[in-house]
Amino acid sequence: MPSLNLQYIVCFHTEDADNNDELKCLVTVDKSKKQQFRHTMFPREMWTLNRNYVFKKEIKIQLWEEDEDGSSKLIGETKVKAGKKHNEQSEEYEKGTALYRIVYTVEDDIPESVYSPAAKPRQHKVEKIRVKGKVKGKTKVRGHKADKPVKENPRLEEVESSKKPSFDLDLDLNLPEITTNINKFIPSIHGFNFSNLFKLKLPIRIPFIPKFNSTYGLCGGMSLMAADFYEHGNQLPGHDKTPDTGTTLFNHIFKRQLDTFGSNYRYLGKFFQWWRMYSTLETQQKTLQEWVKLKKKLDDGKPTVLGLLYVDEQTGKLWDNHQVLAYDYEQVSSTLLYIKIYDPNYPKRDNVFIKAQLDTTLTHKKEVQRLISHHQIPDVRNRLVRGFFVINVSKQKPLRELIQAI
Secondary structure, rough: OOOEEEEEEEEOOOOOOOOOOEEEEEEEEEOOEEEEEEEEEEEEEEEEEEEEEEEOOOOEEEEEEOOOOOOEEEEEEEEEEEOOOOOEEEEEEOOOOEEEEEEEEEEOOHHHHHOOOOOOOOOOOOOOOOOOOOOOOHHHHHHHOOOOOOOOOOOOOOOOOOOOOOOOOOOOOOOOOOOOOOOHHHHHHHHOOOOOOEEOOOOOOOOOOOOOOOEEEHHHHHHHHHHHHOOOOEEEOOOOOOOOOOOOHHHHHHHHHHHOOOOOHHHHHHHHHHHOOOOOOHHHHHHHHHHHHHHHHHHOOOEEEEEEEOOOOOOOOHHHHEEEEEEEEEOOOOOOOEEEEEOOOOOOOOEEEEEEEEEEEEEEOOOOEEEEEEEOOOOOEEEEEOOOEEEEOOOOOOHHHHEEEE
16 A cells, blocks of 8 residues: 655745734545644745554645634645655645645555554664764664665665654653753744844845845844854843844844855855755764764853754755854754754744754665654744754954943
């Protein structure tokens, strides 16, 4: 029997003028079984679903936008029929000003016994060992076998099992309370009061920051500027409203945004490289190396800007990725850590973090270690991160006219 995995939905433009849509995703299996999910979407966001459905004849996926008066608008619809050749698919829905992309995969001829209620779940043997280095621990997943040809370099593909192990990407209601050391950076105190949503014209056009309904973000500039003020013992200007174009505050945030791209656009090039040239397995391996760099900086008490990779060229645009400020971490176990971050998209929140899990997986030649990461905003969302890297930019002394007395 065929199986469909509904992976995620990406928002490029919203239908509503206030830049957020109340969405309903309706899945109909063989014209009888229905399941629906609701979520609020903003531009440049991804809604992770990771839902599996077994069907005999057809699955229909519909995306609706719901208004306050109770009415609904159908944004797009996809029908997947059994018996056709499928692989990873992505389709774009465009309705009015709304533009969404839906991503799913289909596996054909999956034995019915795999999904039978009587079938025993696959057993994964977990072993913990000590690893000489910054992160300790190792997880082995037994039972993997190759189900597609192995590609040669430059792309190293992960050898998948006949039934892929899945990770729960829904909101994790059992996450521990994230506490903050009062002697360190605290987003609600040292971050901006306003959100990363600028609704004015850019002074110049930058490919990495396109306009969506006249809005755009300067997440890197806000993150770096917050680090500047913190390390020099100053408090950020206490504005609650996003600054207007041309003001001193806006100009400085914009300048620091350009600085996060690095000398000769080094880090912008790194975003491009990770987005286009590397598989997720490769970015997860490189992320483990980046964590070693990040840990040293955080141990030294230095908040550090991170580049977050959410998508690759098959699933989104280069500018769908993000920048945040890491300021602390908790080593929960030998294989699990929480990296605390200031996310300019969520001002005044001290409990936003990256959940990073050390994992060992099989390739065609050897076992490799990687760091599987999720961007966690408790009670709001949980987003898979393909990888992150350190953006090492020198801190600057804040401009005198921007310094607010503590």
